[in-house]
Amino acid sequence: MKIFIVGGSKEVYFLAKAFISRGYDLTIVNENEEFCKKISRAFKVTVVKGDGSKPYMLEDAGIADADMVIALTENDPDNLVICQIAEKIYGIKKTFAVVNDPDNIEIFKQLGVDTVISTTYIISSLIEHRAIVDDIQNLMPIAEDKIALMEVDVAAGHPVTGKEIHEIDFPIDAIVSCIVRDQDVIIAKGNTKIMDKDRLVIMSKPKVQAEVLKCIRGRVD
C-alpha cells in the first residue's frame, strides 16, 4: 500500500516507523526543511519538502498512484484541501484528515473526506469519561460516542466472578465482547465463565455504563 503523509510533526516520525514496519510504501510531504532532513536520514522513504496543499507539489511527489493520503497539518482548511485535491484530481478514495475543531468532523465528511479524526474530541471524551467513573481502564469513544468501549478488571469478591455470562443480569444495551485472561483473548459467549483477574472488554451504549459497572462490581464509584 502506498501512503502519503502530508504535514504534521513529531507524530509523523512514529507513524512512519509503524507503517514501514508493516511494509507500506511511504511518501512524506512537509514544509519544514529540518524535519524533512531528519526523516530522510532515519528512514528509506521519499521525502518532499513543500506545501502539500498545492497540486503540483503532490503531483511531483508521485501522488497519482497513492492508495491513501493522510493530512496532518495544524490547519484544518489545509487538511481539507489536501484531501480534496487527492480525491477530486487524483481519484484517491482513502483520505484521512486530522482536525482541530470537532465541528469540522461532520463538515469534512460531508465534503468528501473519508476518515476524520479530531484529537481535541478524543481527549475531551476521555477526560469526560474518566471524570465520571474512575478506575476504568481505557475508555474510547466509537461511532462518535454512540458506542462506549471499556475494559473492566474483575476481582475475586465481585458479584460476577465465577458466573457464566448468561447467568449475569447485564443491562440490555451492553455486551461483553471478549475477555483478556493471562495475556490471552477469549471471545465471550453465553457459557463463558468469568474468573478472578479477568479483564472484561465491554461495548455498550454510554448511558448504561454505570449500570454495567454496578453489575460487575456491585458498586459504581
Place this chain on the structure above:
Amino acid sequence: MLNKTEKYVVIVGCGRLGGHLANMLGEGKNNSIVVIDKNEEAFERLNASFSGFTIEANALEIEVLKQAKIASADVVVTTTNNDNVNIMVAQIAKSIFGVNQVIARLTDPSKEKVYSELNIETISPTELSAIEFQRIILRN
C-alpha cells in the same frame, strides 16, 4: 429604471479586496451586507457610509457563520488571502448551507479543480490583473 432586488451578502475577509467590495456594495441602500473578519482593525477600511454589519470572528467556526445568518444569504464571497480558507468557507456555504451564489477568491489557479463540480465561481485577482495589463499594453 430597474429596481435592484435587495440582496443579502456575506463577505468573508475585510482585507483590501473584501473591504473594497463591501464599500462598493454597501453604497446603494439596496443590499444588506455582513462582513466577517478575524481582526477588528480590518473594519477601518469600511467607509463611514457603510451601512452593513461587521462581525469580528473566525469565519471557519460554524457558530460564526450561523451568527451571520449564512443560511439566508443570497451571496457569500470569500476574499481572505488564504486560498484554503476561502475554499473551505465557500464549500461550507454552498454544500452545507445551500447558499445560492458563492464566489471565492483563488490565488492559485491549479486548485480550481477542487471547486469544479461545486458551482462556485472563482476569481483570481492576479489573473484578472494580468489580463487587464495585457489589454492596456496591446491596445493601440
